[in-house]
Structures are given as C-alpha cells and as structure tokens.
Amino acid sequence: MIFRQLIDRPTCTYTYLLADPTTREAVLIDPVRDQIERDVQLLEELGLELKYTLETHVHADHVTSSGLLRGRLGSRSVVSAAGGAPCADRPVMMGDRIQFGQRSLEVRATPGHTNGCVSYVMDDLSMVFTGDTLLIRGCGRTDFQQGSPEKLYYSVREQIFSLPDPCKVYPGHDYKGRTSSTVAEERRHNPRLKESNSLADFEQIMDQLKLAHPAQIDVAVPANLRCGWLAQDGEWTPPKEREMGWAPIVITPEGIPEVDTVYVSELPEGVRLIDCRRHEEFVGELGHVPGSELHLLDTLNVPAEAWDRNEAVVVVCRSGVRSGRAARLLESMGFTKVASMRGGMIQWNAEGRTTER
Ligand SMILES: N[C@@H](CCC(=O)N[C@@H](CS)C(=O)NCC(=O)O)C(=O)O
Numbered sequence: 519m520i521f522r523q524l525i526d527r528p529t530c531t532y533t534y535l536l537a538d539p540t541t542r543e544a545v546l547i548d549p550v551r552d553q554i555e556r557d558v559q560l561l562e563e564l565g566l567e568l569k570y571t572l573e574t575h576v577h578a579d580h581v582t583s584s585g586l587l588r589g590r591l592g593s594r595s596v597v598s599a600a601g602g603a604p605c606a607d608r609p610v611m612m613g614d615r616i617q618f619g620q621r622s623l624e625v626r627a628t629p630g631h632t633n634g635c636v637s638y639v640m641d642d643l644s645m646v647f648t649g650d651t652l653l654i655r656g657c658g659r660t661d662f663q664q665g666s667p668e669k670l671y672y673s674v675r676e677q678i679f680s681l682p683d684p685c686k687v688y689p690g691h692d693y694k695g696r697t698s699s700t701v702a703e704e705r706r707h708n709p710r711l712k713e714s715n716s717l718a719d720f721e722q723i724m725d726q727l728k729l730a731h732p733a734q735i736d737v738a739v740p741a742n743l744r745c746g747w748l749a750q751d752g753e754w755t756p757p758k759e760r761e762m763g764w765a766p767i768v769i770t771p772e773g774i775p776e777v778d779t780v781y782v783s784e785l786p787e788g789v790r791l792i793d794c795r796r797h798e799e800f801v802g803e804l805g806h807v808p809g810s811e812l813h814l815l816d817t818l819n820v821p822a823e824a825w826d827r828n829e830a831v832v833v834v835c836r837s838g839v840r841s842g843r844a845a846r847l848l849e850s851m852g853f854t855k856v857a858s859m860r861g862g863m864i865q866w867n868a869e870g871r872t873t874e875r
C-alpha cells in the first residue's frame with residue numbers, strides 16, 4: 519500500500535495519504551487547507567485518484583481542505599454523522615467501511631475529544647488513525663465541542679486498546695515531533711490513559727490541564743462545518759434540499775443532477791449558464807454554448823460566493839464530468855437549482871448545435 523504521513527507545521531497536524539498501488543485510488547485523512555497545493559501536487563505526481571477525504575472530527579485548530587479538494591478533484595468528503603457537518607457527502611457511523619481500490623478503512627466511533635470523533639482502522643488491523651482521541655503519550659482535550667473525559671476514556675479502552683498490540687497508532691497531532699506509536703506502547707506508557715489509570719485518575723488529569731483555546735478556533739469550527747469554505751461576506755447557507763421542478767432534471771447513479779442539450783438549447787430566461795473548462799478549451803475546437811460565462815472549475819467557488827443561492831445554474835464542460843463536479847460544488851455552497859449538461863460540448867457538437875469560439 520502507498521502510505522505517506524504529511525505535516526502542517528504551524529498547527530502540528532498530521533495528514534495521511536493512503537492509496538491502493540494497483541487501482542491508484544487514494545484517500546486523505548485530515549487534509550489541511552493551507553497545504554492543499556502540496557497535497558494536490560503529490561497526488562498528481564504519484565498518479566493517484568483522490569476518492570475520499572476523511573475527517574477524524576470537526577477540527578478547532580485548522581481548516582480542512584475537503585471542500586476545495588471536492589471542487590478540484592471530485593473527491594467526496596467523509597465526516598462522522600455525529601459531527602453535525604451538513605457539507606459531508608458521506609456522513610459515516612460506527613462499522614461503516616471506506617473502500618479505496620482493494621483496501622478499506624473501518625469507522626469506529628471514538629467520542630470524547632468531540633462528540634463526533636471517529637478513528638479509522640486499516641482492514642488488516644495494522645494501523646489506526648486516531649485523530650485527537652489518542653495522541654502519542656497524550657490525548658485530545660475535552661474542554662470544548664461537547665468534550666467528555668468519561669466518553670474519551672471508554673472510547674480509548676474499548677475501541678483502540680482492543681486492537682492488536684503491534685497495531686500502529688497514527689495521531690491527528692503531535693506537538694513534540696513524534697510520528698507514530700503502537701497500541702501496546704500506549705497501553706503501557708500513556709501517562710493519561712495507561713491501563714493502570716482509573717476513570718477517576720483520568721478525569722482528574724483532564725480537569726487540571728487548563729489549556730489556552732486554539733488560536734484559530736473561532737474561524738476553524740464554523741469553516742469546518744462547511745468543509746472548509748470561507749464565505750467572503752462571512753455568511754454561508756448550508757446545503758439545502760435539491761429542487762427538482764425548475765428543469766427536467768435526471769439524477770445520475772453518482773448523485774449528479776443533469777439536464778440534456780435540448781433543455782440548454784432552449785434555456786429559459788434567468789438561468790445562469792456556466793462553462794467550467796479552461797480558457798483554451800472555451801475558445802478551442804469544440805467552442806462554447808452562446809451566452810455561457812467562463813469560470814474555471816478550480817476557482818468557481820470564488821465568483822459563486824457572490825451569486826444568489828436561489829438562482830438556477832447549469833454547468834457545461836467538455837464531456838460532462840467536470841460540470842458534474844461543478845454542480846456538486848455549487849450544491850455544497852447552498853445552491854438548490856443546479857444541473858450539469860449531460861454529454862458536454864462533445865454531445866452539443868455531435869448534434870450540430872450552434873457554437874461560438
Ligand atoms: N496552541 C494550539 C492548541 C492546540 C490544541 O488545543 N490542540 C487540541 C487538539 S485540536 C488538543 O486536544 N490538544 C491536546 C494537548 O495539547 O494536550 C493552537 O492554538 O492551535
């Protein structure tokens with residue numbers, strides 16, 4: 519298996535890249551928004567397809583890149599159902615499995631640091647990604663985000679210490695430069711949670727921590743509840759129920775709302791038509807639909823922040839793949855009347871429809 523441990527130094531946050539070397543399908547655990555260029559470049563260089571981003575919890579100290587990665591690479595964001603993040607494409611619960619190629623991660627509910635904390639266990643029990651539930655020789659604080667020392671104590675005992683001794687522990691942070699540990703090591707040497715400590719011992723330790731709040735908490739928590747989007751005006755509407763009646767929408771098996779070329783050729787007044795390809799494609803051989811506005815998929819969120827969320831938007835690209843991602847991206851920003859044009863400009867041209875170049 520392909521495995522990389524990456525660090526965001528300012529917040530001491532670890533991001534993990536896991537991939538199946540045969541199918542090239544990959545996941546990123548806890549990607550950090552400030553490191554998005556590093557992570558996209560690494561995925562590209564290794565020839566990997568990012569299937570999912572996985573959050574261990576709604577972070578208080580850094581902002582996730584999951585929403586931006588969804589827009590750029592078409593990945594889907596996995597967040598615990600108990601985390602309360604309405605932006606998640608896949609809210610997960612105890613026992614769910616996240617598949618990438620031939621490999622999978624099992625979801626274990628490990629509340630305590632936050633109520634929505636989960637840990638991800640590798641299919642062969644060789645590694646566990648504990649987020650802030652269990653840190654190396656420590657654990658996540660329990661003094662905000664519905665934290666509970668009692669829940670954390672039992673989460674670690676029942677869900678992590680029950681794993682095999684050699685299982686490697688990969689935490690969400692380490693503030694002292696350590697990178698990994700094992701279940702056996704933490705059972706013996708974790709000063710807060712070692713097996714000889716009772717719940718009362720643990721509660722007393724947690725009560726005496728008196729840590730300063732994370733510097734970014736007021737920005738990070740609301741941003742992470744919407745997968746890392748930062749609205750320019752500070753306002754954000756969570757994704758709402760998709761509206762169906764405004765156009766002849768067909769939902770694909772991947773969950774993408776689509777309209778056909780006929781609908782676009784007779785586009786009603788007031789429907790915004792977006793082309794999300796690169797400029798050279800827009801003016802290239804296939805041309806573009808007259809009246810369409812060019813906004814590159816990678817940065818579509820920037821102009822879209824200023825649009826009315828009740829506006830109807832149809833997106834076009836070359837074949838319908840990127841426009842499908844764009845449609846999902848707009849939905850994640852709170853638009854409810856969004857569709858991708860099935861077949862893209864290839865279909866449009868094959869049908870001999872009018873284009874501009
Ligand atoms: N100084 C750090 C605070 C870091 C912090 O509070 N980290 C949380 C995890 S999000 C924690 O549980 N820390 C446990 C500890 O430091 O023992 C910041 O401003 O970001």
Ligand SMILES: [Fe+2]
Binds near residue numbers: 576577578579650
């Ligand atoms: Fe945390």
